[in-house]
Amino acid sequence: MDPAAMTTPRYAVPEGACDCHMHVFGTVERYPPAARRAYTPLPALLAQWRALAARLGVARVVLVQPSAYGTDNRCMVDALQEMGAAARGIAVIDEDAPATALDALHAAGVRGIRFNLKTLGDGDAAALQRRLVRIGERLMPLGWHVQIYADLPLIAAAAEAIRAAPVPVVLDHMGGARAAPGLAQDGFRTLLDLLGSGQCWVKLAGAYRVSDAAPGFADATPIARALIAANRDNLVWGTDWPHIGDRAGPATAEPPAAVYRDLDAGHLLDLLAAAAGDEATFHRILVDNPARLYFR
Secondary structure, X not given: OOHHHOOOOOOOOXXXXXXXXXXXXXXXXXXXXXXXXXXXXXXXXXXXHHHHXXXXXXXEEEEEOOHHHOOOOHHHHHHHHHHHHHEEEEEOOOXXXXXXXXXXXXXXXXXXXXXXXXXXXXXXXXXXXXXXXXXXXXXXXXXXXXXXXXXXHHHXXXXXXXXXXXXXXXXXXXXXXXXOOHHHOOOHHHHHHHHHOOOOEEEOOOHHHHXXXXXXXXXXXXXXXXXXXXXXXXXXXXXXXXXXXXXXXXXXXXXXXXXXXXXXXXXXHHXXXXXXXXXXXXXXXXXXXXXXXXXX
């Protein structure tokens, strides 16, 4: 969508607001994707996001390594270097990577790693528990966290591991909840308990992934409101730009091209305003919470 045509959110976007979840993709010549992947990325450049962010009034950003690049974080790191102190990153790593590699990522602005279980169709709760323990011990000295993208049933099945994790755990896209089953859906109470106790963080990103009611996605708002009521101090928000369509499934050598949905980022931010209900909560989710999680 043309940034000039975006919806204006109902609350003024506060100074220091942060888009805590977006991706960048370069040209295939400079940044070849992983040999096996769920989709083949098309360019989605930092300059395009910056035009969008300027229109929104968002000053800071957290770049998230997409699954299509595997553990090759170069595209994200190059974007971090271009953005400087206004950016942080979430990497995907080989869990046996040497400490020097982690130190280099830290110096570039990385503050966590991502387990993308949803895109690759991984639903093994026991394996997730083992990974959280193993990698968490390596991340503790750096002050990093683990970010997990998974469906809600897997999050619920791994709740004890999340509670016991040696580092903070951040859950993508409203913890994998869905709008249609509502607040009584299996696992949602567990998610609210994890969040309410401060044992995890949740990203209020990807309303269009939660919703079954395009193009407005209003049915995602009750989910977001319940999360805010549980603990507004452990929530952040992101555009999820460039809005990659769902490509869950096993990695292959010749996957289809990515589909980027043409969404109104201003409307997505206005959905956050509707769920927040007041400017103080809006400010906390956009400014104060990202500062604690990423920029300390």
